[in-house]
Amino acid sequence: MSKRIVFTGGSGKAGRYVVPYLLDKGHQVLNLDLMPLEHPGVTTLNVDLRDSGQVFNALSMHFDFEGLESGTGPAPVDAVVHFAAVPRILLQPDNVTFQANVVSTYNVIEAAVKLGIRKIIIASSETTYGVCFAEGDKDYHSFPLDEDYDVDPMDSYGLSKVVNEKTARAFAMRSGADIYALRIGNVVEPHEYDRFPDFIAHPPSRKRNAWSYIDARDLGQMVDLCVARDGLGFQVFNAVNDEITADQPTAEFLAKWAPGTPITRPISGQEAPISNRKIREVLGFREEHKWRRYVDLGH
Ligand SMILES: NC(=O)c1ccc[n+]([C@@H]2O[C@H](COP(=O)([O-])OP(=O)(O)OC[C@H]3O[C@@H](n4cnc5c(N)ncnc54)[C@H](O)[C@@H]3O)[C@@H](O)[C@H]2O)c1
Numbered sequence: 001m002s003k004r005i006v007f008t009g010g011s012g013k014a015g016r017y018v019v020p021y022l023l024d025k026g027h028q029v030l031n032l033d034l035m036p037l038e039h040p041g042v043t044t045l046n047v048d049l050r051d052s053g054q055v056f057n058a059l060s061m062h063f064d065f066e067g068l069e070s071g072t073g074p075a076p077v078d079a080v081v082h083f084a085a086v087p088r089i090l091l092q093p094d095n096v097t098f099q100a101n102v103v104s105t106y107n108v109i110e111a112a113v114k115l116g117i118r119k120i121i122i123a124s125s126e127t128t129y130g131v132c133f134a135e136g137d138k139d140y141h142s143f144p145l146d147e148d149y150d151v152d153p154m155d156s157y158g159l160s161k162v163v164n165e166k167t168a169r170a171f172a173m174r175s176g177a178d179i180y181a182l183r184i185g186n187v188v189e190p191h192e193y194d195r196f197p198d199f200i201a202h203p204p205s206r207k208r209n210a211w212s213y214i215d216a217r218d219l220g221q222m223v224d225l226c227v228a229r230d231g232l233g234f235q236v237f238n239a240v241n242d243e244i245t246a247d248q249p250t251a252e253f254l255a256k257w258a259p260g261t262p263i264t265r266p267i268s269g270q271e272a273p274i275s276n277r278k279i280r281e282v283l284g285f286r287e288e289h290k291w292r293r294y295v296d297l298g299h
Contacts, residue, residue, distance in 0.1 A: 003027045003028070004075060005079045006077050006080045007083065008083055010033055010037050011034075012035075018223050019037065022224060023042065032045050033047070050107070059115050060077075078119060079117065081121045082104075082122045097156045105122060105160075119178050120168070120171075121179075121180050121226045126183060126185045126186065127155070127157055128165070130151060132158065134154055140261055143254055145238070147236045169234045178231065181234075187219065188214065190294070200246060203246060211245050212273055213291065218287050221286075222283070235282075238274050241291065244271065246270075247297060
């Protein structure tokens with residue numbers, strides 16, 4: 001069913017793939033960003049999400065000039081997808097990263113809930129698992145990494161994402177709205193598969209990403225599935241592809257490259273160390289862009 005979706009951060013690395021995916025599925029999208037998105041059929045409203053007044057306003061506007069034709073004011077918004085953020089450390093001073101991400105997410109969720117929007121999807125991150133931006137060589141507590149893990153980042157960005165998940169949970173409890181947080185893995189665009197042979201040749205280089213990734217187009221499918229599925233309240237879903245970025249069965253690989261990290265359930269075949277079992281079982285995700293489709297390891 002076609003939905004009216006407000007998308008934040010649609011001009012960024014992930015949004016440039018997720019927004020077109022949603023349009024292809026027949027949805028209408030309004031993009032809120034500081035930068036334009038050059039894509040037909042989408043208006044970008046220049047909004048600074050750190051300002052709550054701007055956010056309330058942007059969530060109650062027409063999506064385009066056609067909206068004027070009804071003569072009855074802006075139509076209701078069915079879902080908000082919040083991807084805008086400072087997307088990692090070392091882009092801004094740490095306090096700015098934390099403040100921007102936490103305040104923007106609070107503003108978006110609060111405005112959506114108070115305006116009666118019943119579906120909100122937010123971008124959380126693999127960094128909540130604590131290793132990605134850790135000082136030094138930190139080990140994961142156990143594998144596979146699933147949504148019940150005791151998240152413990154030590155950096156400003158990962159911490160902002162943990163706080164955002166708590167903000168989401170608080171507003172879901174208070175309002176009864178559905179708020180789903182996607183713990184997104186390292187986002188891979190189609191042209192980035194040429195990096196994989198190097199990933200596979202140097203396993204320690206991918207420990208911080210838990211040897212997992214998400215194809216930007218498959219992330220589009222995940223967001224669409226979240227839009228479609230109502231009634232789950234607050235949820236966290238890992239958002240990664242099915243398989244480990246290694247050329248060895250996962251159990252064998254982890255025994256070699258993460259020795260001493262407990263394994264809490266049998267890991268079969270090439271299963272990614274960040275588990276996507278929940279999003280497959282609960283929302284029906286089926287990956288379309290397995291890395292092996294695009295990478296020739298020469299054997
Ligand atoms: N790229 C990854 O590998 C990765 C991994 C895990 C999680 N994530 C998360 O996914 C989301 C998208 O990541 P991305 O890689 O596309 O990031 P990106 O930086 O490419 O895109 C983010 C967009 O948000 C916009 N933005 C930033 N601050 C804003 C503000 N105050 N008001 C309005 N717009 C603002 C930027 O202009 C940009 O277009 C982010 O929340 C990020 O934290 C990304």
